[in-house]
Amino acid sequence: xxxxxxxxxxxxxxxxxxxxxxxxxxxxxxxxxxxxxxxxxxxxxxxxxxxxxxxxxxxxxxxxxxxxxxxxxxxxxxxxxxxxxxxxxxxxxxxxxxxxxxxxxxxxxxxxxxxxxxxxxxxxxxxxxxxxxxxxxxxxxxxxxxxxxxxxxxxxxxxxxxxxxxxxxx
Amino acid sequence: xxxxxxxxxxxxxxxxxxxxxxxxxxxxxxxxxxxxxxxxxxxxxxxxxxxxxxxxxxxxxxxxxxxxxxxxxxxxxxxxxxxxxxxxxxxxxxxxxxxxxxxxxxxxxxxxxxxxxxxxxxxxxxxxxxxxxxxxxxxxxxxxxxxxxxxxxxxxxxxxxxx
Numbered sequence: 001x002x003x004x005x006x007x008x009x010x011x012x013x014x015x016x017x018x019x020x021x022x023x024x025x026x027x028x029x030x031x032x033x034x035x036x037x038x039x040x041x042x043x044x045x046x047x048x049x050x051x052x053x054x055x056x057x058x059x060x061x062x063x064x065x066x067x068x069x070x071x072x073x074x075x076x077x078x079x080x081x082x083x084x085x086x087x088x089x090x091x092x093x094x095x096x097x098x099x100x101x102x103x104x105x106x107x108x109x110x111x112x113x114x115x116x117x118x119x120x121x122x123x124x125x126x127x128x129x130x131x132x133x134x135x136x137x138x139x140x141x142x143x144x145x146x147x148x149x150x151x152x153x154x155x156x157x158x159x160x161x162x163x164x165x166x167x168x169x170x
Numbered sequence: 171x172x173x174x175x176x177x178x179x180x181x182x183x184x185x186x187x188x189x190x191x192x193x194x195x196x197x198x199x200x201x202x203x204x205x206x207x208x209x210x211x212x213x214x215x216x217x218x219x220x221x222x223x224x225x226x227x228x229x230x231x232x233x234x235x236x237x238x239x240x241x242x243x244x245x246x247x248x249x250x251x252x253x254x255x256x257x258x259x260x261x262x263x264x265x266x267x268x269x270x271x272x273x274x275x276x277x278x279x280x281x282x283x284x285x286x287x288x289x290x291x292x293x294x295x296x297x298x299x300x301x302x303x304x305x306x307x308x309x310x311x312x313x314x315x316x317x318x319x320x321x322x323x324x325x326x327x328x329x330x331x332x333x
Contacts, residue, residue, distance in 0.1 A: 014258070018177065024175045
């Protein structure tokens with residue numbers, strides 16, 4: 001017979017320690033606190049864009065490395081690096097207002113995440129993503145961009161779906 | 171008078187390989203007057219930090235080399251070696267797809283926040299783990315916060331019958 005689940009009451013030590021009625025921050029975020037927190041994120045803007053551009057350079061280097069060394073091990077290492085860098089771009093973009101970087105970064109991360117080997121066609125697709133990310137960064141396209149940017153994201157989505165279909169086991 | 175949170179009383183452990191993400195979190199926490207923050211770049215180091223220091227809240231990335239944030243949650247919740255099986259854990263990660271959310275939930279994550287994140291989302295989760303602690307469930311295959319957010323009143327012998 002399966003063991004019955006035991007419910008353990010909420011632990012109150014942290015609440016007792018930190019929650020009070022005189023000192024600290026309101027439970028509901030006030031406009032003043034939100035403004036200060038948003039300023040903190042804004043201050044990180046340049047560091048984040050610089051980090052993203054370094055990752056784009058690194059991803060190009062990885063592709064060069066894999067083209068120069070077509071061993072399985074090089075491909076495996078390259079894929080792991082590409083996955084990690086694209087994940088960071090996906091996660092960072094929207095935090096500093098570059099939603100489009102996140103959308104394209106996600107497309108790249110989804111694409112790389114499905115790969116088990118890196119061949120020329122796949123590397124070309126990765127390069128297309130990197131080029132698009134460069135354009136967004138160089139032109140400082142904040143938010144999700146406009147109509148053209150939307151079409152680019154849709155095209156990447158379609159490309160991903162096509163490759164997912166090709167690679168899916170039948 | 172309304173309730174407030176004195177974040178200076180709360181200690182944090184950040185587990186993330188990304189230096190910038192960690193720094194941004196540190197800056198946000200500093201703005202909230204948090205003074206005790208430790209950051210590490212691997213799950214193994216997180217284990218060591220949790221054994222050494224008193225930590226109130228863990229904020230962890232999912233994707234890391236060697237072991238993931240989900241491995242860390244598993245260790246905290248299920249290992250006999252864990253110093254505090256009920257510590258609140260917030261997963262802050264770009265691995266935001268449903269499979270990661272479900273895996274983290276099933277290992278006992280307290281709150282999940284996808285990167286890119288906004289400060290409102292982070293603040294809400296901090297308030298939630300500090301001011302509104304959740305009951306824990308100790309079952310055969312799960313130890314962690316009660317995964318049901320909506321509390322349904324029941325009178326019968328078996329809570330699952332309450333729907």
